[in-house]
Amino acid sequence: MPWRHMFKLDPERTISDEALDKICMSGTDAILVGGSTGVTFDNTVDLLSRIRQYEVPCVLEVSDEEAAVPGFDHYLIPMVLNTKNSDWLIGHQQRAVREFGSMLPWEMVSSEGYIVLNADATVAKLTEALTELEASDVIAYAQVADRLMRLPIVYVEYSGTFGDMDLVRQVRNKLHQAQLFYGGGITNLEQARQAAASADTIIVGNILYDNLEQALQTVEAVRVNNER
Numbered sequence: 468m469p470w471r472h473m474f475k476l477d478p479e480r481t482i483s484d485e486a487l488d489k490i491c492m493s494g495t496d497a498i499l500v501g502g503s504t505g506v507t508f509d510n511t512v513d514l515l516s517r518i519r520q521y522e523v524p525c526v527l528e529v530s531d532e533e534a535a536v537p538g539f540d541h542y543l544i545p546m547v548l549n550t551k552n553s554d555w556l557i558g559h560q561q562r563a564v565r566e567f568g569s570m571l572p573w574e575m576v577s578s579e580g581y582i583v584l585n586a587d588a589t590v591a592k593l594t595e596a597l598t599e600l601e602a603s604d605v606i607a608y609a610q611v612a613d614r615l616m617r618l619p620i621v622y623v624e625y626s627g628t629f630g631d632m633d634l635v636r637q638v639r640n641k642l643h644q645a646q647l648f649y650g651g652g653i654t655n656l657e658q659a660r661q662a663a664a665s666a667d668t669i670i671v672g673n674i675l676y677d678n679l680e681q682a683l684q685t686v687e688a689v690r691v692n693n694e695r
């Protein structure tokens with residue numbers, strides 16, 4: 468996945484046409500459509516059709532079987548590694564594969580090993596994530612995803628708060644083949660630069676809804692800092 472910067476839009480939240488225009492024309496590498504709750508077939512189709520007026524690639528991060536909408540450029544399937552409840556690691560995914568079977572466009576599908584680290588985030592509560600972890604625990608989860616499960620993506624998720632960049636860098640340094648996504652609490656260019664220096668790909672979400680102009684500036688981070 469060649470992308471270094473993605474904006475994540477939540478189908479459950481309202482975004483104006485004017486804001487969407489700025490987001491899609493911002494120079495971001497791709498738009499990721501996803502949210503942890505309230506994602507439906509209808510609100511996902513609606514957002515996809517609006518984004519499709521632009522050339523930017525559009526990726527669906529599938530978080531609900533009911534919202535598996537055809538027509539995206541790629542599909543990302545989260546698997547939460549540090550959950551107490553195996554439904555969020557493999558249960559939902561097994562049921563969806565059973566249901567969709569031969570309809571699945573496998574060549575357009577990549578799995579993501581999520582490590583959820585902000586206990587206050589909706590995603591942490593929903594997935595019963597074990598967030599009280601030592602750095603060595605986090606690194607070991609990442610290595611399980613990378614070396615044992617051979618997942619193409621490890622996603623360090625601090626949704627709602629800016630994470631520990633030193634830890635993110637330590638994770639990246641231990642990865643063998645997986646690409647490291649970082650998302651959570653990026654609210655300005657400086658944080659985006661730090662995150663872009665620590666992970667392969669950064670994802671910017673909530674600030675789009677809170678301060679669009681600051682969010683748009685984060686695209687610049689991957690232009691000035693694209694080592695690794």
Ligand SMILES: CC(C)=CCC/C(C)=C/CC/C(C)=C/CC/C(C)=C/CC/C(C)=C/CC/C(C)=C/CC/C(C)=C/COP(=O)(O)OP(=O)(O)O
Pocket residue numbers: 477501502503504528529530531532535536537538542544545546547555556559560561563564567570571572576581588589590593594624626627672673
């Ligand atoms: C037929 C067809 C065209 C299908 C295309 C789709 C496709 C390829 C399906 C494959 C089948 C499959 C395996 C589907 C997956 C099914 C599924 C429901 C899996 C569970 C995924 C999961 C673990 C969800 C838990 C929540 C989660 C990790 C969501 C990711 C996004 C995220 C963390 C958003 C942040 O949430 P937000 O609401 O913004 O959080 P805050 O409020 O804190 O900001």
Ligand SMILES: O=P(O)(O)OC[C@@H](O)CO
Pocket residue numbers: 475624625626627628649650651652653670671672673674
């Ligand atoms: O919404 P924020 O906190 O920017 O996090 C982005 C993304 O990692 C959420 O899944």
Ligand SMILES: [Mg+2]
Pocket residue numbers: 477626672673
């Ligand atoms: Mg969000």
